Amino acid sequence: MITSSPLWSVLVVPVLLxxxxxxxxxxxxxxxxxxxxxxxxxxVLVAPLAEVPRLLAAQRRTTLAPDSLLWRLGLxxxxxxxxxxxxxxxxxxxxxxxxxxxxVWFNAMEVLTWAGLWMAGWGPNSVLSxxxxxxxxxxxxxxxxxxMFALISAAAGAQSLDVAGxxxxxxxxxxxxxxxxxxxxxxxxxxxxSFLGPFGYPAGRDLAGGVLAELSGPDRLVLQAGRWLLLTAxxxxxVPLFLGGGAGPLLPAWAWSAVKTVAVxxxxxxxxxxxxxxxxxxxxxxxxxxxxxxxxxxxxxxxLVVLTTGGTP
Amino acid sequence: MGVxxxxxxxxxxxxxxxxxxxxxxxAVRLAAEEQLRRRGWPAxxxxxDADVLLVAGAPAADIAASxxxxxxxxxxxxxxxxxxxxxxxxAALDAAQAELATGAPQWLPAGDSAVLPGGDGGAASGPGGxxxxxxxxxxxxxxxxxxxxxxxxxxxxRGEDRDGLKLDRLHVPLGPVLPDWPxxxxxxxxxxxxxxxxxxxxxxxxxxxxxxxxxxxxxxxAAGEPVTTGVAARRRAAAHLDSLGRFLAVAGWDDAAAAARxxxxxxxxxxxxxxxxxxxxxxxARVTRSRVLAWSxxxxxxxxxxxxxxxxxxxxxxxxxxxxxxxxxxxxxxxADLTAVFEDGGPLDPTALEPPRGxxxxxxxxxxxxxxxxxxLLEGAEFAAARLIVASLDPDLDELPARVGAGHDx
Numbered sequence: 001m002i003t004s005s006p007l008w009s010v011l012v013v014p015v016l017l018x019x020x021x022x023x024x025x026x027x028x029x030x031x032x033x034x035x036x037x038x039x040x041x042x043x044v045l046v047a048p049l050a051e052v053p054r055l056l057a058a059q060r061r062t063t064l065a066p067d068s069l070l071w072r073l074g075l076x077x078x079x080x081x082x083x084x085x086x087x088x089x090x091x092x093x094x095x096x097x098x099x100x101x102x103x104v105w106f107n108a109m110e111v112l113t114w115a116g117l118w119m120a121g122w123g124p125n126s127v128l129s130x131x132x133x134x135x136x137x138x139x140x141x142x143x144x145x146x147x148m149f150a151l152i153s154a155a156a157g158a159q160s161l162d163v164a165g166x167x168x169x170x171x172x173x174x175x176x177x178x179x180x181x182x183x184x185x186x187x188x189x190x191x192x193x194s195f196l197g198p199f200g201y202p203a204g205r206d207l208a209g210g211v212l213a214e215l216s217g218p219d220r221l222v223l224q225a226g227r228w229l230l231l232t233a234x235x236x237x238x239v240p241l242f243l244g245g246g247a248g249p250l251l252p253a254w255a256w257s258a259v260k261t262v263a264v265x266x267x268x269x270x271x272x273x274x275x276x277x278x279x280x281x282x283x284x285x286x287x288x289x290x291x292x293x294x295x296x297x298x299x300x301x302x303x304l305v306v307l308t309t310g311g312t313p
Numbered sequence: 314m315g316v317x318x319x320x321x322x323x324x325x326x327x328x329x330x331x332x333x334x335x336x337x338x339x340a341v342r343l344a345a346e347e348q349l350r351r352r353g354w355p356a357x358x359x360x361x362d363a364d365v366l367l368v369a370g371a372p373a374a375d376i377a378a379s380x381x382x383x384x385x386x387x388x389x390x391x392x393x394x395x396x397x398x399x400x401x402x403x404a405a406l407d408a409a410q411a412e413l414a415t416g417a418p419q420w421l422p423a424g425d426s427a428v429l430p431g432g433d434g435g436a437a438s439g440p441g442g443x444x445x446x447x448x449x450x451x452x453x454x455x456x457x458x459x460x461x462x463x464x465x466x467x468x469x470x471r472g473e474d475r476d477g478l479k480l481d482r483l484h485v486p487l488g489p490v491l492p493d494w495p496x497x498x499x500x501x502x503x504x505x506x507x508x509x510x511x512x513x514x515x516x517x518x519x520x521x522x523x524x525x526x527x528x529x530x531x532x533x534x535a536a537g538e539p540v541t542t543g544v545a546a547r548r549r550a551a552a553h554l555d556s557l558g559r560f561l562a563v564a565g566w567d568d569a570a571a572a573a574r575x576x577x578x579x580x581x582x583x584x585x586x587x588x589x590x591x592x593x594x595x596x597x598a599r600v601t602r603s604r605v606l607a608w609s610x611x612x613x614x615x616x617x618x619x620x621x622x623x624x625x626x627x628x629x630x631x632x633x634x635x636x637x638x639x640x641x642x643x644x645x646x647x648x649a650d651l652t653a654v655f656e657d658g659g660p661l662d663p664t665a666l667e668p669p670r671g672x673x674x675x676x677x678x679x680x681x682x683x684x685x686x687x688x689x690l691l692e693g694a695e696f697a698a699a700r701l702i703v704a705s706l707d708p709d710l711d712e713l714p715a716r717v718g719a720g721h722d723x
Contacts, residue, residue: 051327
């Protein structure tokens with residue numbers, strides 16, 4: 001039985017999330033070094049974390065006639081959304097906040113990045129950032145509906161919107177086994193809302209960094225950390241939704257949660273380097289013509305199974 | 314010194330470098346990119362993320378203002394270095410790191426990009442524009458005007474877009490100081506949303522009599538020096554790998570871009586053909602196989618072979634026609650073929666093995682025809698497609714005589 005832990009445990013969520021994020025960025029640095037033909041040394045491994053002091057010490061720059069309030073508010077929204085989304089994710093047998101509508105909460109927090117990134121793009125009064133900002137909105141129009149249907153599939157399978165309830169409903173069969181399409185769509189959407197890898201379009205190289213182009217110092221740290229926290233939150237959420245939560249032999253539940261989260265993270269970090277960035281206009285077409293129908297069929301199949309068997313197959 | 318000083322010193326362990334490639338500075342840029350790769354120092358995309366501004370090549374008078382604007386957009390602590398010979402790159406980077414680590418460098422308010430009054434209003438402003446921090450970050454390229462508008466800037470004017478809607482029109486100069494971008498190229502765009510309504514291409518900063526790094530073996534052969542086919546094939550393969558690396562970077566495929574650049578450095582260096590050849594073939598196959606890349610680039614920047622013939626184009630890209638996908642597929646195909654003749658010691662036959670961007674004995678340089686066709690291809694394209702189109706043509710402005718560049722600018 002997954003229980004809600006005391007209120008102070010909310011403070012543990014950002015710490016735990018940051019620890020998993022550190023694993024992800026370290027793995028990413030390792031793969032980047034390999035791709036560039038460099039030897040992997042301890043210096044390579046600590047490089048991403050050494051960015052933190054560099055950015056903290058760097059000058060915070062500004063542009064001409066920026067909308068500072070929107071700009072900074074937008075930047076802060078992104079990591080805040082990542083942490084808040086993670087509040088409902090059970091870790092082993094405990095969850096910081098067990099909500100009856102946890103799935104909706106997660107979805108709502110992730111949608112906060114729409115506003116955050118748009119404001120972060122608008123704020124500096126610069127074309128590059130602005131284009132980056134609306135690229136994210138365009139991308140959102142493409143990824144959000146398939147993501148919602150993927151979440152609905154898992155919720156329908158467990159007949160619950162409570163994340164802990166969904167995790168416990170997979171006692172006999174993990175949802176990933178009979179909802180593979182929903183799982184794949186979900187993972188693609190994790191890239192999309194953390195604007196990383198094939199969905200790094202809003203921060204694209206062709207825009208000299210897009211929403212990141214005008215950011216230096218602490219501002220840059222906040223947004224960079226935000227996107228990686230979102231990726232980690234997305235990976236952690238995949239565990240209760242599709243991978244049976246903390247269930248597993250021998251090890252305690254929290255260990256299984258950790259192992260599965262790291263496994264999904266490594267998969268995401270590895271996968272993000274395999275593909276070029278997908279242009280949002282092309283992805284929108286794919287999303288609306290292929291992925292939405294696919295996700296609907298998946299949700300429908302789940303609904304039919306639940307109606308006929310009264311539970312999992 | 315205190316906490317900040319300690320943080321600055323820790324940050325200097327791995328400085329971020331913005332390489333500003335100048336026309337005539339190709340060899341320095343290659344040396345810089347190789348050094349950064351070996352050291353694991355990030356080559357950054359915008360001045361906002363840079364600690365070091367490395368100017369690769371001597372800046373000509375008409376590009377110096379753009380370099381200055383870029384420098385003004387780099388936040389402190391920061392160091393600037395101008396390097397004019399490939400051999401000096403390593404020393405310059407070491408010196409820059411040492412200066413950063415002192416914790417002293419330049420806590421100037423100049424990190425605000427807004428401090429260049431008037432600046433380079435008329436000339437190509439490149440990163441920095443007339444306001445906005447850098448790169449193409451200008452709402453308007455008319456320089457500063459005291460109109461009582463926010464920040465002294467005029468509002469974006471409006472115009473009909475392709476669907477007949479009234480939309481803001483933004484004037485955005487791209488280049489000349491922009492990563493993954495041909496040195497010296499300036500493209501002035503009029504954007505509505507992120508659709509290019511109008512484009513003008515010009516060249517700045519061209520150096521008299523420098524000659525292109527990429528066509529050097531062919532120029533030497535034409536001057537009567539003995540040049541082997543193998544040497545020319547290596548240079549051409551390195552040129553294609555350089556273009557491919559740039560294109561893949563713009564396409565957002567960082568790993569493949571890094572692989573292409575590492576192989577480019579190996580091809581220009583002394584890596585034995587026995588290990589180089591399979592590596593180049595593997596990369597070419599991997600890039601050609603990617604369906605996502607082909608899907609993202611299909612139909613962008615289509616050139617028509619019959620129009621090319623009428624224009625007297627000398628570039629093979631131009632002559633063959635096709636879209637962005639066709640062009641990078643051609644690089645990959647040629648790369649696989651070129652590796653076979655790396656060790657050919659016979660004399661270079663310039664008709665059998667052309668320079669990377671086409672023959673030099675035509676009425677105009679191959680890159681001149683690429684520059685001429687560029688605006689036509691860009692108009693109507695979406696911003697991302699526009700960058701891919703430029704990268705897929707990758708004109709080498711060092712092929713142009715200096716005065717042609719000046720003539721193109723307005």
